[in-house]
Amino acid sequence: MKAHIKIAAVFFSLIFCLTACDMVERKEAKSTEVKPISDVADDTPSSINTIEQPNEDSVFLDTSLVSLIQDTNVNVKEISNEFKFTDHLQTKSGISIDWIKKSNARKPKKGELLMLEYRLSLPDGKIIDGNNRMKMPYLPFVLGYNMQNKGWDEALSYMTVGDLAQVKIPAYLAYGKKGLGKLIPPDSENWLFVKLHGIVSPSKDSSGVRIWELRSGEPTKVEKISKVKFHMIASTESKANVFNTYTSNFPVTYTPGQRNYPKGLRKVLNNAKIGQHLFIILDSEVAFGPEGYLDLVRPNEQVFYNLKILEVD
Incomplete structure (x- = not known):
């Protein structure tokens, strides 16, 4: 069934930037700390196209999880005994998935935009993140491009539209030995x-x-675009958190004809509008092709961009 929905957007992807000034800062960017989704969300975008969903209202049906939606102060560990799991999967990588509700819809594919409702907690039961903290009904998430961490990508690839599950992600597929600041301890x-x-x-x-x-952004007032200023997050299936213009607070500039951006991205920027927020996937042929790009993009690899247009002159 298809229906129109209104979503809020979020920035939590992993990236790389291709201007000369970006490359100067690349070493610093590699050590940039990834932030939880709720720390980098700042948009409430317009509705977009169609959504494939199950033949029922998309809500958390388990009563114990209703409190998770409404109250992020609840301790998950204290109410976990109330969960009624219908199926279990232990992946070879160590991810544990317990379904509270399982549908018979299709599984998502790499490169598809998923609409998620989520809560993230530590093993002590403390909830540390969730789409409700951003006052978002859904989190838009492109599968397979390290928007969050590898654990999310793998776990969601086993789920189907309509599924509700508890997923336990081992540290090495989450934030590893470094953890995430004061929010998530190491390991x-x-x-x-x-x-x-x-x-x-x-x-x-x-x-x-x-x-x-x-x-959607505002119509461009100039007859011919001479400059586009924008924030960019980019990632690939193999590379995460290479550079983030949001973290460094250093938006970049594109001038039509500039050749150090891939062909597909130039095409998008040549038609940019002020205020646009775009998720983009470039096939390798219009990205970096068989050569790849330094140690950032492998040969014949697609590239995902999270783009926000700030100025168009």
């Missing part, structure tokens, strides 16, 4: 409670460029 297992609400179709999909327009 901590992450507990993810997640509902997969639906799969959103791209706004545009042609010539190797897939675009989800999360915010």
Whole structure:
């Protein structure tokens, strides 16, 4: 079943930037600390295209989880005995998935935009993150490109639209030995409670460029674009958190004809609008092709971008 929904957007992806000034700062960027999703969300975009979802209301049906939606101060460990699991999977990598609700819809594919409702906790039961903290009904999440961590990508690949599950992610697939500041201690297992609400179709999909327009932006007043200033997050299936213009607070600039951006991204920027917020996936042919790019992009690898247009002159 397809229905229109309104979503809020979020920035928690992993990235790389291709201007000369970006490369100067690349070493510093590699050590940049990843932030939880709720720390970097700042948009409430317009509705986008269609969503594939199960034939029922997308809500948490288990009464014990209703409190998780409404109250992030609840301790998950204290109410975990109330969960009624219907199925279990232990992956080879060490991820544990226990389904509270399991549907018979299809599984998502790499490169699809998923709409999630989630709570993230530590093994002590303390909830540390969730889409409700951002006052978001759903979290938009592109599967397979390290938007959160490898544990999320792997776990969600086993779920289907309509599923509700408790996922336990080992530390090495989450935030590892470094942890995440004061929020997540080193070597901590992450507990993810997640509902997969639906799969959103791209706004545009042609010539190797897939675009989800999360915010449409304002019409450009200039006849011909001479400069575009924007924030960018980029990642690949193999590389995460290479550079983040949000973290460094250093937006970059594109001038039409500039060749140090891949062909597919130049095409998007040549039609940019102020205030646009886009998720973009470039096929390798319009990204960096068989050569790849330094140690950042492997040969024949797709690239995911999280783009926000700030200025268009």
